[in-house]
Amino acid sequence: MTRTLEPHFTVAFRYAVHFTRDLFTPHNPVLRLALSGRADEAGARVLCVLDAGVVAACPGLPARIAAYFAHHADALTLAAAPLVVPGGEQVKQEPGWTQRVQDAIHAGGIDRHAFVLVVGGGAVTDMVGFAAATAHRGVRLVRVPTTVLGQNDSGVGVKNSVNAYDKKNWLGTFAPPYAVLNDLNFLDTLGDRDWRSGLAEAVKVALLRDAAFFRWLEDHAAALAARDPAAMEHAVFRCAELHLDHIAGGGDPFESGSSRPLDFGHWAAHKLEILSGYALRHGEAVAVGLALDCTYAQLAGLLPERETRRVLALLRALELPVYVPHLDGAEQDPGDPRSVLSGLNEFREHLGGRLTIPLLTGVGQVTEVHHMDMALLRRSVQVLRELYGRNPQGATCQPLTRPAC
The missing domain is CATH 1.20.1090.10 (Dehydroquinate synthase-like - alpha domain)
Structure with missing residues (x-):
């Protein structure tokens, strides 16, 4: 005798993509609201991971992040000093960096009601997203993309990945972020290419x-x-909007076909x-x-x-x-x-x-x-x-x- 059970259910996903400037200025409420909207009474516990290229271009960034969290200490808590990782494809090519982020998630006590906040280019957000998606079967990820490509495409979508077997994005997950915070001021730090x-x-x-x-x-x-800058702001917003329209309305957000x-x-x-x-x-x-x-x-x-x-x-x-x-x-x-x-x-x-x-x-x-x-x-x-x-x-x-x- 053969018996079969076929459960059928759907899971709804929803996340906000914010466009702002001066994200880490204490009077800007975007980060606080994004992280504290569903936090428990003790406040949101956050691990920050930073792109070394962004830190080099913005040497005061770690201090600005610390000051922001101190200003909003009633709602936000840094689990540790920010972890800085290499920018560019190196961070997706070398598997040790994924392990470093997972080690930091473990050491910082980041559970599924806490957050990983990643600030960086597309390669860094990809890698950190993969690490977060495989820790505790998925911890909340908040992306702060710092490049045009990150803000208009890779950083606003549902994919995370690293490279393996000499192939691009061979290891990865489909895991929507908790939120995406696009600080347009970061685009001013980019080289022309x-x-x-x-x-x-x-x-x-x-x-x-x-x-x-x-x-x-x-x-x-x-x-x-x-x-x-005005032309780029429009281009980034419209491109992100079109990508999100396809993800939400294209019928196959996790690319099963x-x-x-x-x-x-x-x-x-x-x-x-x-x-x-x-x-x-x-x-x-x-x-x-x-x-x-x-x-x-x-x-x-x-x-x-x-x-x-x-x-x-x-x-x-x-x-x-x-x-x-x-x-x-x-x-x-x-x-x-x-x-x-x-x-x-x-x-x-x-x-x-x-x-x-x-x-x-x-x-x-x-x-x-x-x-x-x-x-x-x-x-x-x-x-x-x-x-x-x-x-x-x-x-x-x-x-x-x-x-x-």
């Missing part, structure tokens, strides 16, 4: 979901590239990051991935040439790369892990099921394909190399620099 590279995600989501936003980006590209439209351009981008030894920023790699997939869509007869030209023109106006030499590696053999084309199979494996690639049929219009023609992909690389190979704008892979905070 990181200011611009996060805009690739804005171009991506505009191409997928909002033709009017794409036209706005075209109209304001010069201002954005010139670091106009094989369709991931927000990963447009990412099959090549993730591989390019690895092939460059992470010298390419994620946003720069996404820009190249968008250029490649749009060129492919045009050659495949899906996307009109004038629309491809608009995409490439906007990326270059934002001073983002559309071609890098890593596209030509290992003779473009999809079976060779040194080739960008091998990223297709790694992307399929990461999604599970059959290969599903989003491609454009127009600005704001997307379709999905389940096969990519290798000859046509090689031709797409050739087109980009012939047009832009002598001037791979934005792809200089210079070291990260930040102005002073």
